[in-house]
Amino acid sequence: MSATSLTEARADAHADAPVRRLVSTWRTVAAPLVALGAHLRAEARLAVQVVVVAWLVLVLGVGTTVLSVAATTAAVVDDGAGALLAALAVAVVALGLLAWTEQWVAHVLAYRVIDAVRRAVHDAIARLAPLGLGRRRSGETVAAAMTDAEALEWFYAHTAAQVVAGLAAALTVSVGAVVWLGPAGLVLPVAQLLVLAVPLLALPVASRQGAALRGGIADLASVVMEARAAARETVLLGRVPAVVADVRAGTARVQRVRRGIAVRTGAEQAALEAVGAATVLTTLALVAARVQDGALAPTALPVAVALAGAGLAPVLTVVAGLQRTGETSAAAARVDALLRAPGARPADGPDVDRGAPAPGRLDVEQLRVTYPGTDRAVLAGVDLHVTPGEHVAVVGASGAGKTTLTLALARLVAPDSGHLAVDGVPADDETGRRTRERLVLVGQHAHVFRASVRDNLLAPGTSDAALWRVLERVHLADRVRALPEGLDTPLAERGGAWSGGERQRLGLARGLLRDPSVLVLDEPTAGLDTRTEAAFLATLADVRAGRTTVVVTHRPAAMRACDRVVLLAGGRVVADGPHDRLLATSAAYRDALAAPDDPGDQPGDAPIPERG
Numbered sequence: 360m361s362a363t364s365l366t367e368a369r370a371d372a373h374a375d376a377p378v379r380r381l382v383s384t385w386r387t388v389a390a391p392l393v394a395l396g397a398h399l400r401a402e403a404r405l406a407v408q409v410v411v412v413a414w415l416v417l418v419l420g421v422g423t424t425v426l427s428v429a430a431t432t433a434a435v436v437d438d439g440a441g442a443l444l445a446a447l448a449v450a451v452v453a454l455g456l457l458a459w460t461e462q463w464v465a466h467v468l469a470y471r472v473i474d475a476v477r478r479a480v481h482d483a484i485a486r487l488a489p490l491g492l493g494r495r496r497s498g499e500t501v502a503a504a505m506t507d508a509e510a511l512e513w514f515y516a517h518t519a520a521q522v523v524a525g526l527a528a529a530l531t532v533s534v535g536a537v538v539w540l541g542p543a544g545l546v547l548p549v550a551q552l553l554v555l556a557v558p559l560l561a562l563p564v565a566s567r568q569g570a571a572l573r574g575g576i577a578d579l580a581s582v583v584m585e586a587r588a589a590a591r592e593t594v595l596l597g598r599v600p601a602v603v604a605d606v607r608a609g610t611a612r613v614q615r616v617r618r619g620i621a622v623r624t625g626a627e628q629a630a631l632e633a634v635g636a637a638t639v640l641t642t643l644a645l646v647a648a649r650v651q652d653g654a655l656a657p658t659a660l661p662v663a664v665a666l667a668g669a670g671l672a673p674v675l676t677v678v679a680g681l682q683r684t685g686e687t688s689a690a691a692a693r694v695d696a697l698l699r700a701p702g703a704r705p706a707d708g709p710d711v712d713r714g715a716p717a718p719g720r721l722d723v724e725q726l727r728v729t730y731p732g733t734d735r736a737v738l739a740g741v742d743l744h745v746t747p748g749e750h751v752a753v754v755g756a757s758g759a760g761k762t763t764l765t766l767a768l769a770r771l772v773a774p775d776s777g778h779l780a781v782d783g784v785p786a787d788d789e790t791g792r793r794t795r796e797r798l799v800l801v802g803q804h805a806h807v808f809r810a811s812v813r814d815n816l817l818a819p820g821t822s823d824a825a826l827w828r829v830l831e832r833v834h835l836a837d838r839v840r841a842l843p844e845g846l847d848t849p850l851a852e853r854g855g856a857w858s859g860g861e862r863q864r865l866g867l868a869r870g871l872l873r874d875p876s877v878l879v880l881d882e883p884t885a886g887l888d889t890r891t892e893a894a895f896l897a898t899l900a901d902v903r904a905g906r907t908t909v910v911v912t913h914r915p916a917a918m919r920a921c922d923r924v925v926l927l928a929g930g931r932v933v934a935d936g937p938h939d940r941l942l943a944t945s946a947a948y949r950d951a952l953a954a955p956d957d958p959g960d961q962p963g964d965a966p967i968p969e970r971g
């Protein structure tokens with residue numbers, strides 16, 4: 360290639376660059392919307408109906424404007440106004456009926472879209488919970504489930520259909536104009552293309568603003584949610600002004616983006632007005648010339664001008680849709696990322712013979728867990744085999760990985776590698792649901808839902824008698840009987856007046872109602888006074904009969920009450936056996952139980968010290 364042609368090619372490439380950038384921006388913006396559209400295939404027929412009705416409404420809208428000007432002109436020159444008025448009356452009634460139908464079908468579509476999007480988002484949340492969600496800001500997840508879902512409902516039900524219908528109606532009206540006015544009618548399609556170019560050219564800015572707006576709203580949701588969740592600490596530690604400042608800063612960021620959007624849409628509007636005025640003036644000039652030539656009747660002039668003005672209405676509908684595409688695309692991208700996020704599939708471990716399924720058996724082999732964003736394995740190859748009906752205590756210093764082990768058993772965190780089997784059945788389904796049907800984890804903090812006691816027990820369809828039996832077993836029956844409406848008493852969000860111990864017992868009741876073959880309890884007596892702890896341990900002794908239990912504990916009383924104690928340290932099991940034997944034989948165990956701050960305590964009576 361010669362130097363000149365190389366320079367020319369470079370110049371061409373340079374000229375192409377903005378176009379290519381624009382096309383690539385459009386592709387990026389459209390990709391998440393198209394990807395999410397796949398979840399809405401079932402609604403394709405309804406969407407086509409919406410498009411057809413919207414197209415008819417737009418075409419008839421232009422038609423009634425043109426007809427009304429034609430009828431007025433005919434009345435002025437006293438020439439056939441009656442027929443035009445009759446046609447106008449029919450068109451107006453049809454337009455009213457079609458507009459009503461459009462609202463109806465578009466809203467049916469909107470509800471179905473929001474239902475499909477919210478269901479997909481909640482399925483994803485259930486699939487990811489809680490490890491996958493832990494990597495996401497809670498505000499992002501909330502925004503995806505609420506405001507993003509609403510933005511998408513609006514887009515698929517009202518915007519996308521309007522864009523397609525608007526383009527079809529614009530083409531229909533343009534064809535009509537060219538057929539009627541000849542070359543003068545070409546002004547309309549040219550003007551329509553200019554109108555469409557306005558949002559297309561503004562798209563790179565619009566999409567940046569859309570992403571900033573959606574991100575800002577998600578950030579604000581995070582700040583507000585955290586402020587609500589930490590309200591007690593915020594007041595106690597005098598952080599109210601700091602939190603208010605955070606909320607104000609978040610609001611200001613969102614407002615700044617909104618201002619930018621208003622400036623852009625204002626400029627776009629001004630450009631559109633200019634194109635509209637130019638279209639009317641050009642049509643006026645060209646049609647007037649044809650009237651002077653005698654090619655058209657003088658009465659055609661006002662009608663042609665009305666057509667030029669009204670004929671832009673369908674593309675303005677398209678523009679309104681395109682102006683929001685950047686923001687909607689950002690919402691779709693967030694929802695799409697949530698739907699595509701990988702779940703918590705356990706890695707395959709060493710292939711060993713695990714024998715026949717046995718209810719209550721628990722096998723953990725070489726389990727390794729590293730939390731995302733960290734490089735230290737919290738569990739670095741844990742082996743644990745529990746026989747049916749056995750009661751095992753898991754102990755270790757604070758941070759040793761006890762809670763992590765319970766979360767991995769319940770398939771709430773994904774191991775890097777290793778094997779887990781409950782009842783002799785490998786835990787290999789992606790969601791962990793099958794494992795959790797056999798193994799129930801009662802965590803340290805039972806969430807109390809804003810619902811009745813009955814609904815808080817999370818066992819729909821269970822008889823009252825069975826619910827009361829379980830409440831008796833966990834020593835909550837008297838507490839519930841004293842409530843004004845018993846089982847039907849609504850509980851406040853987060854438990855309101857319920858103490859920590861009562862909430863722990865509520866969690867235990869929930870676990871028992873599932874009747875699992877393996878019950879895992881994480882620090883069931885943490886935060887309880889000695890007497891309540893003794894009562895709780897008595898409850899435990901009763902409820903664990905006939906099933907396997909794994910109890911994370913710092914309490915020697917709870918360790919003694921178990922058949923075996925497993926000591927976790929350095930991410931591995933370093934001691935395993937009955938409490939008394941370990942006391943006699945394991946220096947690591949004795950060290951773990953020794954309380955360095957309190958030399959008066961005897962090994963075996965002091966809780967395992969908290970680290971740090």
Ligand SMILES: Nc1ncnc2c1ncn2[C@@H]1O[C@H](COP(=O)(O)OP(=O)(O)OP(=O)(O)O)[C@@H](O)[C@H]1O
Binds near residue numbers: 731737758759762
């Ligand atoms: N989501 C997480 N992301 C990153 N690190 C985590 C996460 N959860 C826990 N860790 C870290 O993993 C380690 C083990 O935590 P874990 O809660 O399992 O310990 P533990 O033995 O139950 O402690 P404690 O007795 O204090 O409850 C700790 O160092 C903790 O900081």
